[in-house]
Amino acid sequence: MAITSIKNLKEFSTANDRFEGAHLLCPGCAHSMIVRELMNCTDDNLVIATNTGCLEVSTAVYPYTSWDTSWIHIGFENAATAASGAEAMYKARKRKGTLKNPDAPVKFVAFGGDGSTYDIGFQWLSGAVERGHDFTYICLDNEVYANTGGQRSSSTPIGASSTTAPAGRVSYGKKENKKDMMAIMAANGAHYVAQVAPNKWKNMAQAFQKALATEGPCYINAISACTTEWKFDAKDTIHISDLATDSLVFPLYEIVGGHELNITYRPKNIIPVCDYLGAQGRFRHLFKPENEHVLVEWQKRVDANWERLQRREEARV
Amino acid sequence: MSIGNVLGNDKRGRIELGAEKKVGWDEVTHGVVLHSFEDDATDVSSRKAEDRNYAQFSSYVATVASWRVIKPVYNRDICIDCQNCWIYCPDTSIISRDKQMLGIDYDHCKGCGVCVEVCPTNPKSLLMFAEAHNPEDALASWPEKKKKEEK
Ligand SMILES: Cc1ncc(C[n+]2csc(CCOP(=O)(O)OP(=O)(O)O)c2C)c(N)n1
Ligand code: SF4
Numbered sequence: 001m002a003i004t005s006i007k008n009l010k011e012f013s014t015a016n017d018r019f020e021g022a023h024l025l026c027p028g029c030a031h032s033m034i035v036r037e038l039m040n041c042t043d044d045n046l047v048i049a050t051n052t053g054c055l056e057v058s059t060a061v062y063p064y065t066s067w068d069t070s071w072i073h074i075g076f077e078n079a080a081t082a083a084s085g086a087e088a089m090y091k092a093r094k095r096k097g098t099l100k101n102p103d104a105p106v107k108f109v110a111f112g113g114d115g116s117t118y119d120i121g122f123q124w125l126s127g128a129v130e131r132g133h134d135f136t137y138i139c140l141d142n143e144v145y146a147n148t149g150g151q152r153s154s155s156t157p158i159g160a161s162s163t164t165a166p167a168g169r170v171s172y173g174k175k176e177n178k179k180d181m182m183a184i185m186a187a188n189g190a191h192y193v194a195q196v197a198p199n200k201w202k203n204m205a206q207a208f209q210k211a212l213a214t215e216g217p218c219y220i221n222a223i224s225a226c227t228t229e230w231k232f233d234a235k236d237t238i239h240i241s242d243l244a245t246d247s248l249v250f251p252l253y254e255i256v257g258g259h260e261l262n263i264t265y266r267p268k269n270i271i272p273v274c275d276y277l278g279a280q281g282r283f284r285h286l287f288k289p290e291n292e293h294v295l296v297e298w299q300k301r302v303d304a305n306w307e308r309l310q311r312r313e314e315a316r317v
Numbered sequence: 318m319s320i321g322n323v324l325g326n327d328k329r330g331r332i333e334l335g336a337e338k339k340v341g342w343d344e345v346t347h348g349v350v351l352h353s354f355e356d357d358a359t360d361v362s363s364r365k366a367e368d369r370n371y372a373q374f375s376s377y378v379a380t381v382a383s384w385r386v387i388k389p390v391y392n393r394d395i396c397i398d399c400q401n402c403w404i405y406c407p408d409t410s411i412i413s414r415d416k417q418m419l420g421i422d423y424d425h426c427k428g429c430g431v432c433v434e435v436c437p438t439n440p441k442s443l444l445m446f447a448e449a450h451n452p453e454d455a456l457a458s459w460p461e462k463k464k465k466e467e468k
């Protein structure tokens with residue numbers, strides 16, 4: 001059936017899955033929850049570009065593909081490049097009248113990890129957004145280079161232990177703050193920018209549908225809890241995501257037209273940041289007495305960010 | 318070996334650059350393409366898995382059942398068809414049709430246990446058991462409804 005507006009979960013469950021099982025992502029991986037939902041919230045044809053990372057290497061292991069749509073695998077830095085190139089070609093062929101099926105609705109989507117989005121593919125993403133291609137870029141943000149064994153990226157948060165910024169006797173892990181891709185993409189000229197999390201499935205579906213319906217470049221930062229690198233039990237992916245959104249470590253909001261900021265989810269009970277950090281092995285060392293100052297700083301930073309977002313929302317600028 | 322022999326045997330200089338057949342940017346040969354379906358796939362978003370003609374390249378025809386050490390067992394008697402398990406399953410392994418939960422696709426389920434965690438009924442309508450556990454025994458030993466204070 002046509003999925004236009006998703007009223008409730010029962011109705012949504014009538015969607016016909018286009019992301020197949022027997023991919024090789026870890027049990028409980030949030031990447032696939034996000035990808036499945038994107039593909040379920042539209043009936044349009046999809047052209048999806050995915051660069052190297054857990055999603056790509058696990059969903060196209062020769063001789064199998066898990067994708068029931070047009071799907072392009074491309075090098076690490078080029079998800080945005082492939083999607084924008086396909087979009088430009090599609091437009092040109094439409095103009096020339098050489099498309100087989102010119103009236104079929106088609107959407108262009110790129111998936112990249114945080115390593116490729118925040119770091120290595122940053123310049124190419126920025127270029128594709130600046131050129132104004134009609135596509136949606138979705139970052140599967142698990143805050144680490146997961147596929148190569150857990151190196152820190154510029155999305156890795158303060159205090160997380162990673163293989164290239166490990167916690168130990170002299171260090172509490174990463175010292176630098178997570179890069180603010182939402183602000184960067186809004187400033188870069190993305191027409192619609194949103195932060196989403198799979199536990200808030202309706203919020204996420206609405207953001208996906210808005211992005212797909214918006215003409216021009218859109219950016220979605222999707223929080224993707226990683227059981228392997230964040231170090232929690234595979235069954236707890238949704239629980240950890242709940243802690244992330246309800247502690248406001250990952251506030252859910254959108255930025256429309258580069259400036260209009262709307263908070264799209266307000267937790268009824270805001271929980272302490274420590275509840276979120278304490279549930280994951282990558283932050284375990286922060287609970288040693290000598291690292292208490294890091295926990296104090298974390299809560300202050302999250303509070304200040306929430307205050308900032310609320311003021312931006314109020315100011316309507 | 319003389320130089321003449323070497324040059325005589327190799328293929329250098331045979332093709333004049335610029336003399337190849339030119340192809341336009343929209344005629345370039347495809348790289349490797351794996352087709353998910355045997356037939357035309359343009360209406361795939363309006364077809365259920367059972368009405369699709371999957372090709373041998375779709376991972377739908379493969380299985381990851383051997384990954385499991387524990388498996389979810391489904392108890393229809395308690396289920397309220399809320400579809401929480403459907404939306405959160407990372408392996409497209411909850412079979413829902415016409416807003417009803419029908420069961421688990423054990424070819425694709427990896428036994429992560431997410432579906433059990435998100436099931437809201439009391440007792441749960443999905444519970445994890447050892448892979449070798451007999452489903453009838455599992456259903457026969459299903460826990461009773463928990464009272465508030467025991468939760
Ligand atoms: C140019 C280039 N550099 C490095 C690599 C090796 N590489 C493959 S996947 C990967 C990590 C991907 O991390 P991320 O983008 O965060 O995706 P994730 O696996 O975490 O989903 C790296 C470094 C590569 N394939 N190409
Ligand atoms: S390492 Fe993390 S992101 Fe990669 S497949 Fe496993 S759970 Fe998913």
Ligand code: SF4
Nearest residue numbers: 406426427429430432
């Ligand atoms: S155990 Fe995991 S993979 Fe299996 S049905 Fe439940 S959520 Fe899906």
Ligand code: SF4
Nearest residue numbers: 396397399400402436
């Ligand atoms: S989550 Fe539980 S109650 Fe809801 S549909 Fe699944 S099995 Fe039934």
Ligand SMILES: [Mg+2]
Nearest residue numbers: 113114144146
């Ligand atoms: Mg990553």
